[in-house]
Each structure stands twice: as structure tokens, then as C-alpha cells.
Amino acid sequence: MFDIKDLYQEVIVDHNKNPRNFGKLEDATKTLEGFNPLCGDRLTLYIKTENDQIQDISFDGSGCAISVASASLMTDAMKGKSLEEAERLFDQFHNLITSDDELDLEQMGKLAALAGVREYPARVKCASLCWHTLHSVIEGDATPVSTE
Ligand code: FES
Numbered sequence: 001m002f003d004i005k006d007l008y009q010e011v012i013v014d015h016n017k018n019p020r021n022f023g024k025l026e027d028a029t030k031t032l033e034g035f036n037p038l039c040g041d042r043l044t045l046y047i048k049t050e051n052d053q054i055q056d057i058s059f060d061g062s063g064c065a066i067s068v069a070s071a072s073l074m075t076d077a078m079k080g081k082s083l084e085e086a087e088r089l090f091d092q093f094h095n096l097i098t099s100d101d102e103l104d105l106e107q108m109g110k111l112a113a114l115a116g117v118r119e120y121p122a123r124v125k126c127a128s129l130c131w132h133t134l135h136s137v138i139e140g141d142a143t144p145v146s147t148e
Pocket of ligand 1: 036039040041063064065066067125126127129
């Protein structure tokens with residue numbers, strides 16, 4: 001029988017194997033590093049904004065399958081968003097992976113593939129590494145982000 005979890009698994013595997021928006025963005029206006037001290041994984045986020053809008057965004061570095069898939073899905077979802085929309089999506093994603101609330105998975109599109117990490121606290125850090133980094137960039141914080 002078709003199981004939605006299989007589909008989500010496929011999305012994560014695909015985005016880990018073929019990460020979208022991977023590589024340095026040469027004309028980035030902001031760059032920030034995110035670090036998970038528990039495992040040593042590190043991602044750098046590159047973002048180009050103009051008039052409070054995300055024109056382009058990419059990432060590089062190394063991380064586990066969940067952190068790479070999350071960064072790939074996030075960068076795909078963030079292109080063209082205003083900073084205000086990006087912050088709203090950050091809140092929605094945070095809720096998706098940490099709260100016990102009923103979820104509107106459809107509203108989250110492909111990002112819903114990461115909803116399952118809410119059952120594994122250690123993986124929440126993996127999935128949120130790039131998101132917290134983006135949040136800091138938007139807030140204007142230049143300090144490298146640590147998940148601790
Ligand atoms: Fe390092 Fe997931 S195990 S970020």
C-alpha cells in the first residue's frame with residue numbers, strides 16, 4: 001500500500017544525493033556559517049538580498065543526510081521570498097519539526113518531508129541547522145550559528 005512516509009523518504013534521499021543550490025554564491029551579500037557541535041557538521045549559507053527580497057540563496061559544507069536535505073529544500077523554498085515571508089516560513093518550519101500541534105502538511109509543500117524528525121530530538125538539530133543560520137542572517141546577526 002502507498003505510504004506517504006515513503007514519499008517523504010524519497011524526497012529526503014533525493015535532496016541529499018542531489019542537493020539543490022549547492023555551492024558558493026559569488027555575489028552573495030551575506031554569508032554565515034552554521035555549526036552542529038554534537039557531530040561537527042558545518043554548513044555555510046550564502047544569500048543575496050535586494051530591497052528586502054531574497055534574490056538568490058545557496059549553501060555548501062558537509063553534513064548528514066537530514067541537514068543537507070533540509071538546506072536543499074530550504075534554499076529552494078526561499079528563493080524570491082521577501083524577508084518577512086522568509087521569517088514566517090522559518091516559524092512554520094520550526095513548528096513543523098518541534099511542536100505536537102496538528103499539522104497542515106499540504107501547506108508546507110515538500111518541506112513536509114522533514115516533519116518526521118519531530119520524533120527524534122537529535123535529528124531536530126540536523127534539520128534546523130540551516131534554518132537557524134538563515135534566521136540569524138535575516139536578523140543581521142554575524143555570529144556563526146551553533147545548534148547548541
Ligand atoms: Fe550532524 Fe546531523 S548528524 S547535522
